[in-house]
Amino acid sequence: MTVRALLAGRPGSTWWLIRHELRLAWRGVGGKGIKLLLVLLLILGVALHAGVYGLLAKLPEGDMPPWALFALGGAAYVVISLMLSQAILQSVSALFDRGDLDLLLASPLPTRSVFMARGLGIAISVVGLYLFMLAPLAHVGLFTGHANLLAIYPTLLSLALGVTALGIWLTLLLVRWLGARRARTVAQVLGSLVGAALFLASQAQNMLGEAQRKQLTVLVMRWLAPGGPLSEDSPLWLPARALRGELLPLLAIMALGVGAFWAVIGLAHQHFLAGTQESVSGSVKRGVAAPSAGSVRFRAGLARNVLVKEWRLILRDPQLITQTLLQLLYLTPMLFIALRGDGRAAVMLMPAVVWLATSLAGSLAWITVAAEDAPELLGGAPASLARLRWLKLLAALLPVWVLVSPLVVVLPGHDWKQGLIFIVCLVGGTLSVGMGLIWYPRQGKRADMKTRMKGHGVVGMLEALLTFGWAGLAYCLGSPPAFNYWPLALLAVLLGMGVTWLLGRSRREDGSLV
Structure with a gap:
């Protein structure tokens, strides 16, 4: 042998x-x-x-x-x-x-x-x-x-x-x-x-x-x-x-x-x-009895039904839940540092929170907006497709805003200007990244969340530009030594949003999702 x-x-x-x-x-x-x-x-x-x-x-x-x-x-x-x-x-x-x-x-x-x-x-x-x-x-x-x-x-x-x-x-x-x-x-x-x-x-x-x-x-x-x-x-x-x-x-x-x-x-x-x-085998015992006739009631309201449906799908996704938990754990030390009342620490922590929240919003928006399992069903629904997409985006952004809401109160301390800067950059960053999926429509799978930018390299770079741009804007506006550089950070944000809108113009007009 x-x-x-x-x-x-x-x-x-x-x-x-x-x-x-x-x-x-x-x-x-x-x-x-x-x-x-x-x-x-x-x-x-x-x-x-x-x-x-x-x-x-x-x-x-x-x-x-x-x-x-x-x-x-x-x-x-x-x-x-x-x-x-x-x-x-x-x-x-x-x-x-x-x-x-x-x-x-x-x-x-x-x-x-x-x-x-x-x-x-x-x-x-x-x-x-x-x-x-x-x-x-x-x-x-x-x-x-x-x-x-x-x-x-x-x-x-x-x-x-x-x-x-x-x-x-x-x-x-x-x-x-x-x-x-x-x-x-x-x-x-x-x-x-x-x-x-x-x-x-x-x-x-x-x-x-x-x-x-x-x-x-x-x-x-x-x-x-x-x-x-x-x-x-x-x-x-x-x-x-x-x-x-x-x-x-x-x-x-x-x-x-x-x-x-x-x-x-x-x-x-x-x-x-x-x-x-x-x-x-897929054989599991039912923990809950099958619903009987007349026991299931459907509630009216397009916005409510879309939000509840997306949140239920998110809760059923263990990978996404794990990523969310990790984001929360990474935010925990920042909360403790902010509670000590160190203003200089808050200046450094606010852009970090903006960056983490924007990244998490991008992942959630990919799940709700791009990774739709039945896009043809939405296309045939008796509702505007644009409105459905904006509601799905709202379903992705609301959990992020709720998660970071304690930091909105704690991090800026008693300075209302710092608080306003933090809120504007936080909302702007999460919203702009999510809007990128509406301005440049594309379709994928939930399993592709980590590799969602493959095949869309320019869009991936633009999303990264938006993430770092909003975080940089929060730092420049909140830090006196870096205040003079805030126009550069704002330019990066506007450039990322503008180019994304222009690149996706033909895809929006054609109804392209791929």
């Missing part, structure tokens, strides 16, 4: 399925721009190795200084949290979104091999980026007297297996508690929240006052002292000790990661089989 045949694996074996998972992951990462991606990775890899060499060359050979333990520990927990977020999302994709699980489960392949391959595929996909970022420590350490850093490889791989097991186990629990369909939505939101929690933790000091920050610093130093919960001999630093090559912690991390992964795949694949069959 040739080496190529050995690498290919026996058809139906676990390794054969793993190769298939790796092939799909590689296609998803690279696509048509794989050559450019490889060149960029090569340049970034060389830069990382050079930077790491400059750091490790200054350290004495052999044992690393005490601060390295805390640095490696912080990096380890950041990586673990990010990998957990990805593992949950990847588990949802592997079990529900790819749509090939029913075919594999109906084949003569052992279900254990199917889930083993899926699990290993998830582990490899979540660890790839962090292994690329931390591997230079191992490579450079080999030539600078820190060969023990080669333990980064087995440690990260073991952590990836353990985190993948946790992600799959959480998905399993959600399937058992909520059913396969609801579990998919909840798991997507949970995965995004885990990643966003890291951002909130990084902004903790900014959300605290000066007195609280001093108290927190004293508390952390007390915990780091010998005998404290975060001292050097604390079990919490086990991943850091494994990363720097200590034998017993390394063996413990490997045993925990591999053992957890093996246990989840070996003991839970039958539960996944039972849970995902609901998603495959």
